[in-house]
Structures are given as structure tokens and as C-alpha cells.
Amino acid sequence: MAGRAVVAWVPDLPVLACGGTDAEPLAVVNRDAVVACSAAARAAGVRRRMWLKAAQARCPGLRVVERDLAAETRFFERVAGHLEDTVMPRLEVIRPGLLAAPARGPARYWGGEPQLLDHLVAAIAELHLPARAGIADTLFTAALAARRGHIVLVGNDAAWLAPYPVGVLGVPRLTALLERLGIRTVGAYAQLPPDRVLARFGADALAAHRTARGEEARPLSVRAGRDEHAVAHAFEPAAEQLEPVAFVAKALAEQLHDRLAAAGVVCARLEVAVRLAGGRTMTRLFRHEGRLSSLAVAERVRGLLQAWTDAGVLDAGGERGIVRLGLRPEELSAEVGRQSALFGERHTPEEIERAAARVQALLGHQAVVRMEVGGGRAPAERVRLVPFGDLDPRRPADGPWPGRLPAPHPAVTFPRWLPAQLTDAEGRPVEVSGRSALSAPPARVGVEGHGAAAVAGWAGPWPVLEQWWDRERARRMARMQVTTVGGRAWLLVIEHGRWWAEAHYG
Structure with missing residues (x-):
């Protein structure tokens, strides 16, 4: 949408579409989560995205209605058609309850942007519905401005968005990461270099970064043909x-x-x-x-x-x-990723499950797997690929796990350990005593298929004693982190007096 955008918003449309009123405590739910609620329900503590049981605990007299998107679309079409007939001839429905249009033409016709907002709200009021409207340079900012009934000045989108929390950008994982890094506002996020954002956080975050800078989340159209x-x-x-x-x-x-x-x-x-x-x-x-x-x-x-x-x-x-x-x-x-803070749904778990089930039916049960992190000492033990739909039979991740490898964790773990040699300055194999003491400082390390190099530094050893109560299954070993002068770093393990390369740090 080029140029200025105007957005009209009908609050609580899912509630209105099912015949609810502000005076009645009512919640519209989808898959046991609240998607909209009436003013009376909000006064009792009910909020969007709240689980149904939590909402009913806060408001025992809550009336619950399952969401009907087709009914909402049907209800909101009255509003869209009425606005096309009375205020502006061409508009687009973002979702039921929210619609947008280019602001330039209608604003000129009605004598200015403030007059356009007044006519929009008044036209929706003719249908006995509440409404708010906003105008800004970008669609995202205009949608936020509509909630407050504001007109954002030309070229001022970034400054207007700056005080908002980063959560409004609609990328939950990015929001959690930014907050851990101390970046809590849209303005602070907008100040980050775009190339660093793309390299560190990915395309989805770059689209959100464009939004934070007052630009459309997507670049200009790459094709004119439709x-x-x-x-x-x-x-x-x-x-x-x-x-x-x-x-x-x-x-x-x-x-x-x-x-x-x-x-x-x-x-x-x-x-x-x-x-x-x-x-x-x-x-x-x-x-x-x-x-x-x-x-x-x-x-x-x-x-x-x-x-x-x-x-x-x-x-x-x-x-x-x-x-x-x-x-x-x-x-x-x-296609460079997307962010949709205000504008709709993401893929639901049910859709993902159906897609995974179809692939498994075609290629076998092991064709679709998920990663699960559990208990263990070695890196390869802590991550397991579990067929989609199965429960992970492994032990939970909590617990002390004596001998667990400290951070940093390796980038690559080998399916089978690679034979290795760790020698001192005299060329003799380095050994580890029962008290976890080295026989001599390591001077050279060699890994099968990767050559040998001088040791630049090391950490450890860390002893591991597993299943000591079972004589047949008991294991005793020690691990070390070793770096070379060439910049490589290895995770080595010694068992029965022999060294192995278990992982590589990249």
C-alpha cells in the first residue's frame, strides 16, 4: 500500500458478531484460548490469549462462545460494504474488525485527514457499532494508531512507534531474546544496524526491524504482473x-x-x-x-x-x-519472512500435526522427527531425535548430572568417536590419573582424518563415572576441551587409556 494508509477498527467484533454486549461477561474462544471478550469480562480480569480455564476462574459467570470466523466475516461485510458506499470506494479487509485503504484520495475528497477519520467513525456509528480510526505512513503504524484514534504526522512513524514495547512487532521468540538483551522498546530495536539484525536474528526479524523504522515490513513489489x-x-x-x-x-x-x-x-x-x-x-x-x-x-x-x-x-x-x-x-x-502482529493467525499446532502425519504416512514413521533436550552428560546424550507424535522415553533434563560438560557446547558431535592422540612435549601419550590429574601438559593433538597440530590451550579433565552400581555396564572416563594453534577446538574423551574425539567446536 503506497503512500499514507487509513485503518478503521471495530473493537471486540467477535463478541458483537455472536450477539454479545458490553454488559454481559462473554468470551469468544478458539482452541480453548480467549480471542476476544466483552467489557464486562475484561472488568472481571479476562484477557485475550488467556486459557479458558483461567478465564472462567477469574469470571465464574462467563458465557463462552466458540469462534466462528465465517460468521465474523459475514457480520463485518456489512461495515465494509457501507463504507464503500458512503466514504471510500476501494478498501481491503485485514481481518474481520479491521480494514484499510489508501488515505490520500479519500482525504482530499473529504477535506483532510481529520475529516476522513470523522466520516469513517460516523459511518460505522450509523450501523450502531463502535469504531476508531487512524492514519500513518505505513499500514502497521496506522493499525496501532487506530486503537488510539490518532493521526501520525508524515515521516513520523518511527518516532511514534519508538515508545512501544517490542512485543507489538509480533515475533514472540525475537521479543523474548531482545528483552534478555535489554532491548525493550521499538525505538531501541530500530537503532540496531539492519545487516546485523539479519545476520543475528534472521529474515523474520529483519521484517520487524523495517516496521520499527517506520517502513513497510516488505520491500517494494518485485513484480508488476498479477x-x-x-x-x-x-x-x-x-x-x-x-x-x-x-x-x-x-x-x-x-x-x-x-x-x-x-x-x-x-x-x-x-x-x-x-x-x-x-x-x-x-x-x-x-x-x-x-x-x-x-x-x-x-x-x-x-x-x-x-x-x-x-x-x-x-x-x-x-x-x-x-x-x-x-x-x-x-x-x-x-518471500523473505513475515511478521503479523495485528493482522492474523499463524500456523496452528493442529495444522502442523496433520502435515506431519501425511508425510509419515508416505515415508514412514521415522521420516518426521523433532528434537528433544533431556538429561545426560555428553552433548550427544542430551539431544535426541524423536519421531513426531511419540513421547520421549528418556530421563528429564533436571538433576545434577555429575560430570556434565560445561559451556561452550560443541557445534558438531560425531556419530562415532574418532580415534585421537594427545601427547606431551616428549611425544608420550598424556594420561589421566584416578584423581583427574594429567601426567603431563598436552603439547600436540591429532584426530583421525583431520591431521595433527600443536596445542594452544586446554580445559579439564572432567571425570565421569556412570552406572557404578552395575559392574557390567559401569563406565569410567574423562573429557577435555583442547584448542590448537590453527584455531580448531576439540572435545576429547579418554576411556580405558585411549583418546577419542567426541565433538568439534567449529
Whole structure:
């Protein structure tokens, strides 16, 4: 979205869509987590993202309603259609309850940005709904400004965002890391060099860094063409029921996502176009940002069509029936990661589980694994690859674990230990006594397949005595960290008088 952006926000829309009021303690939940709540519920201590049981503990009389995204889309379409008719002709739905449009044209028409905000809020109030609006240079800043009803001055997005906590950028892992580093505000994060952010934190963090600097999270569009990736389906005869159209919408969305992925791009917006039997075409823009799954697209299409049906739009002039459904991506940009603080959902655990199960069904149970950290002394013992869906049978990570290797931890652990030699200045093998004392200072280290080099420094040895109560399974060994003059660093272990290379520090 080039130039200034205006965003209108209807607070607590999921509550309003299910018929709730501010006076009633009500929570809308999705997978046992609160996604929206009424003013009465908030007064009792209920908050978004709170687990349902915790919310009910704080508000025993809480009424709970399962979220219905299609119903929210249908409810909010009244607002979008009304604003298109009365305030601005072209807008896009970020999510139900939040919509955006370029501000320049409407602001000129209504006499300025303050007047545009007044007309937006007043038009939504005509539908007996609460609303706020905001304007800024970027869509992200405008969405935040809408919550406060502010107009951010031209070129002032970065300064306006600076006092906010880094959590508003919408990257939880990055937020936790930045807070540990003492970077707690958006302004402090914006001052970091972009190249260092990319190298240290990755593309997702770089997109958030652009947002913190008052820029769009994605660079400018890399392609002007839009129709090359568009997908469509023709209905013969015309479809009069909504369910078949929603089913086709999901298939089209999957096809669209595959095309964009193959091209290495994502779209910022998605246009849904419906052609009626009488030849009229109706469209609606949804904000995408690479975040909408095929199921989410289908839910939005179904809600949109139901709203148009309830309003009598699809039946006007004897045009009953849909003959064509099309999806067209807009504002294509390179796939460099995304951040979506205000604008939608991430992949859910259920979706990940279904995808993993499909891969395991095709390639075998061991084809999809996850890393689990557990108890152990050696690096290779502490990390285990467990088939997805299985429980890790290993011992928990807590406990003293005498002889555990201290930090820094190696970069590479070898599947099989490599034979090694550790000798003193006289060329004699270095030994470790029962009291963990070296027979002589190490002078040279050699590892099979990696040559030999002079020792620059060492740490240890650290003795390990495992399962001493079982004579047949007991093990006694010692580990050392050794660095060479060439800059290499090894984790060595001695057992039964013989040295091995267990890991390399890179």
C-alpha cells in the first residue's frame, strides 16, 4: 500500500458478531484460548490469549462462545460494504474488525485527514457499532494508531512507534531474546544496524526491524504482473449453494499458494472476484501477507458470500447463481519472512500435526522427527531425535548430572568417536590419573582424518563415572576441551587409556 494508509477498527467484533454486549461477561474462544471478550469480562480480569480455564476462574459467570470466523466475516461485510458506499470506494479487509485503504484520495475528497477519520467513525456509528480510526505512513503504524484514534504526522512513524514495547512487532521468540538483551522498546530495536539484525536474528526479524523504522515490513513489489498467478473456476451450471463454492475456494487457494511458492513470492493482498449469472462481477480485497491458509481463505469466501446473500446482493436483478470464482494476488514481493502482529493467525499446532502425519504416512514413521533436550552428560546424550507424535522415553533434563560438560557446547558431535592422540612435549601419550590429574601438559593433538597440530590451550579433565552400581555396564572416563594453534577446538574423551574425539567446536 503506497503512500499514507487509513485503518478503521471495530473493537471486540467477535463478541458483537455472536450477539454479545458490553454488559454481559462473554468470551469468544478458539482452541480453548480467549480471542476476544466483552467489557464486562475484561472488568472481571479476562484477557485475550488467556486459557479458558483461567478465564472462567477469574469470571465464574462467563458465557463462552466458540469462534466462528465465517460468521465474523459475514457480520463485518456489512461495515465494509457501507463504507464503500458512503466514504471510500476501494478498501481491503485485514481481518474481520479491521480494514484499510489508501488515505490520500479519500482525504482530499473529504477535506483532510481529520475529516476522513470523522466520516469513517460516523459511518460505522450509523450501523450502531463502535469504531476508531487512524492514519500513518505505513499500514502497521496506522493499525496501532487506530486503537488510539490518532493521526501520525508524515515521516513520523518511527518516532511514534519508538515508545512501544517490542512485543507489538509480533515475533514472540525475537521479543523474548531482545528483552534478555535489554532491548525493550521499538525505538531501541530500530537503532540496531539492519545487516546485523539479519545476520543475528534472521529474515523474520529483519521484517520487524523495517516496521520499527517506520517502513513497510516488505520491500517494494518485485513484480508488476498479477494475473500470471491468478486462479479461477467456472461453474457449469451456475452454483446456487454456498458450500460447493467454499469447497472450490479452498482448492483454488491451495493452487494459488503452490504457484506463489514456486515463484518464490508472496502477496500482500488477495482479491476475491465473483461473477454472477447475469454478468455482474463483485469483488472484495483481503489482506494476505502470506499468512492465510487455504482453509482461512475458504472461510472468508464463505462468510463473504453468505453476507451478500443475506443482504440480497446475489439475488438482485434475477442474477441468482455464481458462474465464476477467481482469486488474484496483488502486491507481490519476495518471500523473505513475515511478521503479523495485528493482522492474523499463524500456523496452528493442529495444522502442523496433520502435515506431519501425511508425510509419515508416505515415508514412514521415522521420516518426521523433532528434537528433544533431556538429561545426560555428553552433548550427544542430551539431544535426541524423536519421531513426531511419540513421547520421549528418556530421563528429564533436571538433576545434577555429575560430570556434565560445561559451556561452550560443541557445534558438531560425531556419530562415532574418532580415534585421537594427545601427547606431551616428549611425544608420550598424556594420561589421566584416578584423581583427574594429567601426567603431563598436552603439547600436540591429532584426530583421525583431520591431521595433527600443536596445542594452544586446554580445559579439564572432567571425570565421569556412570552406572557404578552395575559392574557390567559401569563406565569410567574423562573429557577435555583442547584448542590448537590453527584455531580448531576439540572435545576429547579418554576411556580405558585411549583418546577419542567426541565433538568439534567449529
